[in-house]
Amino acid sequence: MQELKDRIVKEGKVLPGNIIKVDGFLNHRIDTVLMDHIAEEFGKHFNMDEVTLLLTAEASGIALATVCAHHFGKPLVFAKKAKSDNIEGGLYRSDIFSYTYKKKVTLIAAKEWISSDDKILIIDDFMANGEAMRGLIDIVNSAGAELVGVGCAVEKGFQGGGDRLRAAGVNIKSLAIIDSCEPGNIVFRED
């Protein structure tokens, strides 16, 4: 998606450790107009008529997924990150490793809001190692629901998470795949 790539090049900052900061429009300050264009783009790649539910993970996926849910008139569930050992029952859960916080995190979602009849599109702002995505797919499977696909705004292609999902046959669409980055030189994978 050219508009997204242009914004990444223009406003993104490459930090040591292959970190790409796009917090001016995607995951701290939110540009909802761009989010809406991203939603439109996802609409070209997924059959939204069959989707019954969008799923994302807190916190930074919520803004984009909310605009997508609004755009397509679908409900959204965001999986929470459990912060206490005292988690109530009635939950789907998946343990993932958070590279951001360098520790295990448990993604949870109430069973009440995801049924085996659901056809789910997962939306996230960012994918690197794909741990959060793996956790979300876990939750879809635990619910016995159908995974329609995965829509991701920015994928760090060189960290392999997206390619592992492709190899596993997941219908994944990332709108900007970054294959390498250093200050002043962000290289995108060709569409």
Next chain:
Amino acid sequence: MQELKDRIVKEGKVLPGNIIKVDGFLNHRIDTVLMDHIAEEFGKHFNMDEVTLLLTAEASGIALATVCAHHFGKPLVFAKKAKSDNIEGGLYRSDIFSYTYKKKVTLIAAKEWISSDDKILIIDDFMANGEAMRGLIDIVNSAGAELVGVGCAVEKGFQGGGDRLRAAGVNIKSLAIIDSCEPGNIVFRED
């Protein structure tokens, strides 16, 4: 706001400890149509023409605030909850006490995205003791920005956070103020 109150009565669950769960439409599963009606309602109470920026706190405020930002064509910043001691510079920060997690949490927002010229409307899904709100107002003040007002969907009136802000002269509008709750009997404050 009658539509919101009706949803709380119909779908909300009162749990021990005066906890009101509205996670079927507000803060776990998201009904973006209702969120949009809430945005519309805020538009009656605040002069959106003068607002330059919406501000909320992760995680559960993001969905509602995103729909509001989209509705009014304004940028949104969500303050993050710092999870590590290793917080980079260039941030506004405010320490608050999280009653949910029973510990101190630091709200942070990048200085880059909030300027002293901003006229800010704070949006949140829920207010109880008002600690998160206090932290967000702190950030507005640290930035030297102007606080236009506070828009809150559900306020637990009996926990005093909203009334403390009213007493301090903050222009706050909560769309459903719950003055008492027990299973089967949720009492709203009159408008």
